[in-house]
Amino acid sequence: MEQVTERNIYDFIARGGEMGERIRNFDWESTPLGRRESWSESLRSMVNIMLANRLPMLIWWGNEYIQLYNDAYIPVPGLKHPKKSLGVPGYECWSEIWGVLKPLVDMPFNGGPPTWMDDILLIVHRNGFDEETHFFIAYSPIPDETSDSGIGGVLATVNEITEQVLSNRTIETLRHLSAKSAGAQTENEVYEKVCLALRRNDKDFTFACLYKVSQDGKFGQLVSSTENERVSYGLPLNFKIDPNDPDPAISNISKAIVENSTLLSDAPEGDLPGGAWETAPHQIIFVPVKHSNKKFAHAILYA
Secondary structure (H helix, E strand, O other), rough: OOOOOOOOOOOOOOOHHHHHHHHHHOOHHHHHOOOOOOOOOOHHHHHHHHHHHHHHHEEEEEEOOEEEEEEOOOOOOHHHHOOOOOEEEEHHOOOOOOOHHHHHHHHHHOOOOEEEEEEEEEOOOOOOOOOEEEEEEEEEEOOOOOOOOOEEEEEEEEEHHHHHHHHHHHHHHHHHHHHOOOOOOOOHHHHHHOOOHHHOOOOOOOOOOOEEOOOOOOOEEEEOOOOOOOOOOOOOEEEEOOOOOHHHHHHHHHHHHOOOOEEEEOOOOOOOOOOOOOOOEEEEEEEEEEEOOOOOEEEEEEE
């Protein structure tokens, strides 16, 4: 049997960018993987292949699914990198979505076929808030001669497609907006058709209301919402525009109208619809409908 020397143990991760350095300097003795000198040939080879790859790759190793990954994977865990993602069990790093991931990892690890999905929706908490993400994933078993089952871990190849999915959804919403508003005969009918189009996209618009601003810019009136009936969600159906109003909801929408600019604020007290999601939005946005001949907004979208 070839004697394992200090040189060939360390050479297998001699490169690999940031993650090569982090893996070299990590205290693996504090994990189930143990000292790098004890790592199997299969694990060392797979780590070397992973670090040299430009695709985002993650290794879940052993029964605890201890994590190792390459530079291309760094953006995936976000602020969890590196302390809460490198060298920790998968269920600890991804506790918020482990119920979804575990069966997909277990399948190849326990001798089943590789698993894959071309668009898996995951609500992750990687940047301090719950975030909609979409990924292409492929999970493959890693053979290992030292394992009783013959499989030492699972190689995850991932590609985040969140931006692409959200962009496609935006384009689809714009297409419906154009189609719906094409036959409108009056201004109010345009607003109603806009809300009908937004109602189709309950992932980005859990609710939406359109307020029309009076000609003198002193009052706002609800003209349409994504509900069958005109529901204002924390705002009155009619209100006087006053940026100094003690009611934060009125003062915020008034500021957006007067300043003719988009404004983001905390959601008002009370229940807001969650749309396609299990939880209601924590923030709301006011988007002005601008008019070339007015300094203030012609109408305002509240969503």
